[in-house]
Amino acid sequence: MRSKTSIGKARHQNTDWPAQYRALAAHTRSPQLRAFYQAGCVAPDTAMAEVPLVALDFETTGLDPNRHSIVSIGVVPFTLQGIPLAQAWHQLVRPLLPLSRDSVAVHGITHSDLDQAPDLAEVLDTLFGYLNGRIPVVHYRAIERPFLNVALQWRLGEGIRFPVLDTMAIEAHLHPNRHPSRWQRLLGRQPVSIRLADSRGRYGLPHYPSHNALTDALATAELLQAQIQHHFRPDTPIRDLWL
Amino acid sequence: MQAELIDIRNHMAQYPPFDEMPEALLEQVVQSIEVQYFRAGSAILDFGQDSRWLYYIRSGAVEVFRRSGELYNRLGEGEIFGQIGLLMNKRVRFPARALEDTLVYRIPDATFQYLFEHDENFADFVEIEDRSRLRSALSRREKANDLMTARVTRLIARPTVWAPWTVRLQEAARIMTEQGVSALLLMDESTIPPRLKGIVTDRDLRTRAVTEALPSETPISDIMTSDLITIRSSAYIFEAMLTMLHNNVHHLPVMDGDEVRGVIALSDIVKYESQSSLYLVSNIHRQKDLKGLKRISQEVPDTFVRMVNEDANSHMIGSAMAGIGRSFTQRLLELGEEMLGPPPVPYCFMALGSMARDEQLVVTDQDNAMILDDRFVAEQHDAYFLALARFVSDGLAECGYTYCTGDIMATNPKWRQPLRVWQQYFTDWIEHPKAEALLNSNIFFDLDGIHGQTEFAETLKTLIAEKASHSQRFLTLLARNALNRTPPLGFFRTFVLEEDGQHRKTFNLKRRGTAPLSDLIRVHALACGSRAQNSFERLRDIGKTKLLLEDDLGNLRDALEFISIVRIRHQALAIEAGRKPDNNVQPEDLSPFERSHLKDAFQVVSNAQKFLRFRYNAQVGRNAQ
Numbered sequence: 085m086r087s088k089t090s091i092g093k094a095r096h097q098n099t100d101w102p103a104q105y106r107a108l109a110a111h112t113r114s115p116q117l118r119a120f121y122q123a124g125c126v127a128p129d130t131a132m133a134e135v136p137l138v139a140l141d142f143e144t145t146g147l148d149p150n151r152h153s154i155v156s157i158g159v160v161p162f163t164l165q166g167i168p169l170a171q172a173w174h175q176l177v178r179p180l181l182p183l184s185r186d187s188v189a190v191h192g193i194t195h196s197d198l199d200q201a202p203d204l205a206e207v208l209d210t211l212f213g214y215l216n217g218r219i220p221v222v223h224y225r226a227i228e229r230p231f232l233n234v235a236l237q238w239r240l241g242e243g244i245r246f247p248v249l250d251t252m253a254i255e256a257h258l259h260p261n262r263h264p265s266r267w268q269r270l271l272g273r274q275p276v277s278i279r280l281a282d283s284r285g286r287y288g289l290p291h292y293p294s295h296n297a298l299t300d301a302l303a304t305a306e307l308l309q310a311q312i313q314h315h316f317r318p319d320t321p322i323r324d325l326w327l
Numbered sequence: 328m329q330a331e332l333i334d335i336r337n338h339m340a341q342y343p344p345f346d347e348m349p350e351a352l353l354e355q356v357v358q359s360i361e362v363q364y365f366r367a368g369s370a371i372l373d374f375g376q377d378s379r380w381l382y383y384i385r386s387g388a389v390e391v392f393r394r395s396g397e398l399y400n401r402l403g404e405g406e407i408f409g410q411i412g413l414l415m416n417k418r419v420r421f422p423a424r425a426l427e428d429t430l431v432y433r434i435p436d437a438t439f440q441y442l443f444e445h446d447e448n449f450a451d452f453v454e455i456e457d458r459s460r461l462r463s464a465l466s467r468r469e470k471a472n473d474l475m476t477a478r479v480t481r482l483i484a485r486p487t488v489w490a491p492w493t494v495r496l497q498e499a500a501r502i503m504t505e506q507g508v509s510a511l512l513l514m515d516e517s518t519i520p521p522r523l524k525g526i527v528t529d530r531d532l533r534t535r536a537v538t539e540a541l542p543s544e545t546p547i548s549d550i551m552t553s554d555l556i557t558i559r560s561s562a563y564i565f566e567a568m569l570t571m572l573h574n575n576v577h578h579l580p581v582m583d584g585d586e587v588r589g590v591i592a593l594s595d596i597v598k599y600e601s602q603s604s605l606y607l608v609s610n611i612h613r614q615k616d617l618k619g620l621k622r623i624s625q626e627v628p629d630t631f632v633r634m635v636n637e638d639a640n641s642h643m644i645g646s647a648m649a650g651i652g653r654s655f656t657q658r659l660l661e662l663g664e665e666m667l668g669p670p671p672v673p674y675c676f677m678a679l680g681s682m683a684r685d686e687q688l689v690v691t692d693q694d695n696a697m698i699l700d701d702r703f704v705a706e707q708h709d710a711y712f713l714a715l716a717r718f719v720s721d722g723l724a725e726c727g728y729t730y731c732t733g734d735i736m737a738t739n740p741k742w743r744q745p746l747r748v749w750q751q752y753f754t755d756w757i758e759h760p761k762a763e764a765l766l767n768s769n770i771f772f773d774l775d776g777i778h779g780q781t782e783f784a785e786t787l788k789t790l791i792a793e794k795a796s797h798s799q800r801f802l803t804l805l806a807r808n809a810l811n812r813t814p815p816l817g818f819f820r821t822f823v824l825e826e827d828g829q830h831r832k833t834f835n836l837k838r839r840g841t842a843p844l845s846d847l848i849r850v851h852a853l854a855c856g857s858r859a860q861n862s863f864e865r866l867r868d869i870g871k872t873k874l875l876l877e878d879d880l881g882n883l884r885d886a887l888e889f890i891s892i893v894r895i896r897h898q899a900l901a902i903e904a905g906r907k908p909d910n911n912v913q914p915e916d917l918s919p920f921e922r923s924h925l926k927d928a929f930q931v932v933s934n935a936q937k938f939l940r941f942r943y944n945a946q947v948g949r950n951a952q
Contacts (some may be wrong), residue, residue: 160361165363166361166362166363166433167361167362167363168360168361169332169335169357169358169359169360169361169362170358170359170360172332194517216555280937287428288367288386288387288427288428288429288430289364289386289428289430290385290386291484291485293334293486294332298332300364304363306430309363309364310364310366310428313364313365313366314368315368
């Protein structure tokens with residue numbers, strides 16, 4: 085979880101995503117992925133205030149996309165001007181790999197809940213209905229994008245690529261020296277936590293019960309609104325932030 | 328609604344007008360919400376822009392301004408703004424700015440209009456603004472303390488920390504240390520949702536595990552408390568405080584039906600608002616003898632003054648003082664039973680009058696009675712109960728609760744009777760009422776069991792609630808009694824003007840203000856079959872019927888609050904000045920603010936009495952002082 089990446093040095097920052105989408109649309113065999121890429125990607129200099137966004141959160145059985153599975157999906161389309169709850173969507177999905185006891189405790193989802201849940205393949209149309217034309221927003225980008233990528237490789241025979249806005253990377257960027265030196269620790273300085281709940285606390289955002297994909301997606305959407313208001317501007321181009 | 332949005336619904340369900348909204352309707356509201364964040368200092372609404380939303384503050388604080396730029400209101404969590412623009416002309420009339428970082432839930436105009444058309448309570452709530460001078464005079468005071476109006480869920484600041492009830496002592500201690508909690512819930516996971524089995528607190532760990540040197544593999548179920556005291560999530564913080572005090576526990580699981588919402592600790596409440604009365608009450612329960620109780624009773628006036636200075640409202644002070652009085656009585660009964668041995672038959676000790684109504688102040692006498700089990704045989708058992716009643720009554724007198732001049736005390740054999748006799752008393756009073764007898768038994772219609780078989784008192788409450796509303800003659804006579812004491816017509820800087828044109832120098836705030844109010848509220852409450860004892864709760868019950876108009880109810884509530892608080896302040900000032908507190912006020916002692924609002928409040932009392940006379944056909948009112 086200790087990402088050293090600051091959003092200024094990211095590899096994806098200079099990617100021409102609209103061109104990438106066009107190229108990927110021409111090569112993909114999956115109609116769902118083609119529709120996704122054809123829906124397009126906003127130009128890199130688009131002002132944040134103009135960007136259609138979608139907060140995305142997965143609960144998974146672990147941290148490794150090759151060994152663990154997605155068990156629930158939370159999706160909240162939004163913009164900097166508002167987060168309409170009517171469009172929020174939550175879906176349990178049946179994992180291909182067995183669910184470990186530990187993650188049950190974290191998510192409060194039980195085996196019987198999941199036995200009745202559909203496979204991800206059955207809800208892909210709905211999921212893409214939310215993703216098409218929007219930029220995903222996540223807290224900690226090493227989860228949602230890689231897990232979706234692997235899950236689609238299994239189900240569609242090919243993976244997916246897209247830019248994300250990572251609220252955790254933004255926090256990491258804002259607190260480059262968040263791990264106090266030994267000397268500072270002696271003076272009582274605490275490390276700055278960039279976990280979702282702690283980050284929200286710095287912006288006066290309320291405490292939400294965590295470990296539910298929809299609540300976390302909503303929490304992430306609110307956090308991005310707060311970050312932009314405090315540290316960026318509505319006309320900040322998305323190229324400065326996407327990864 | 329997505330079940331996952333339940334947190335949003337639960338938050339709104341804590342605050343008016345959403346707290347009384349039918350669940351299905353509230354879910355529609357949640358469904359229509361847009362969330363938006365505003366940084367401190369940023370504009371939320373500009374004057375003249377289109378009104379498109381009603382705003383609900385989820386967290387943070389907002390300032391609302393008049394057009395002139397003058398501050399109109401300051402709002403916090405759970406409050407709404409923007410309604411005036413939506414109601415008036417679809418233009419923002421009162422611009423708003425985030426005072427702190429603020430998260431708002433925006434409810435679209437269409438939803439707002441739907442609620443306004445379909446939910447009467449909602450419509451009333453958003454319409455009533457500045458309607459009554461009295462109300463706005465009170466609102467500032469109420470904002471300062473919200474133990475009475477805030478719900479316990481507001482104190483739940485973190486996800487519930489729990490463990491399976493099968494864990495070992497060491498594991499439980501480790502979880503508590505790691506999570507930094509002072510209480511751990513123990514759940515039975517074999518059911519869905521998991522069921523609460525018990526609680527273990529760090530006090531348990533200290534007193535039981537450590538002092539008894541239990542091995543670390545001891546099952547936690549050996550030391551957990553399974554006889555759980557819990558509180559429902561809709562309860563007010565103040566109720567939680569009283570529950571903790573009554574049961575001498577420091578942690579309360581907060582329940583939504585069978586489901587755990589969280590745990591609150593006494594320290595959460597103390598942090599929320601310093602509550603000196605808390606310490607006093609827990610201290611009372613720790614005293615070993617009458618001497619200790621007497622010593623502690625000297626602190627009661629100070630506690631009273633502190634609460635007044637902390638800007639508590641009259642309901643809070645009244646309940647706290649009644650809670651203190653109850654605690655003295657309960658502790659004396661326990662000490663008495665220790666001394667005399669266990670009671671030969673079950674009994675219930677009953678508080679009457681202001682203590683039962685939770686409306687006690689510092690100057691108060693004792694009004695109490697005993698309901699004995701029907702197996703009671705006077706020759707065999709009464710010596711015991713007389714001794715116990717004397718012990719309690721003398722003890723209360725030592726602690727500052729003077730003997731009742733009307734001899735309404737358990738020491739009086741007439742008021743120390745088996746349940747069936749009490750049932751007969753009440754049946755006679757209600758079904759064959761006599762004016763003179765009723766005058767003296769008024770006080771019995773405010774009753775509360777405080778020790779022993781409290782279900783005896785509940786039986787009587789049920790009997791009263793069932794019979795009173797059917798006896799027109801009883802209500803008429805009771806109403807007539809309630810008209811015996813009238814408020815002054817008005818007053819000026821130096822004198823009180825009476826209805827007969829007389830001038831007086833002082834007037835009694837209890838006899839001329841709060842007592843006539845609680846008397847007339849009692850009549851209406853009995854007429855509508857309410858079981859409540861507290862005047863504010865009675866008003867709430869009356870509100871559920873069509874007996875009084877909503878406006879009149881609000882006026883009565885405000886008048887009672889205002890007269891009570893003036894009375895309370897008057898007494899607190901006397902205590903601070905080292906004088907003996909009383910209820911007699913000279914108009915000169917009042918501020919111009921108090922004088923003008925008291926005039927309004929007395930006008931409310933007077934109008935309410937006129938209505939009472941008409942409603943219950945109680946024409947023969949007398950004017951007594």
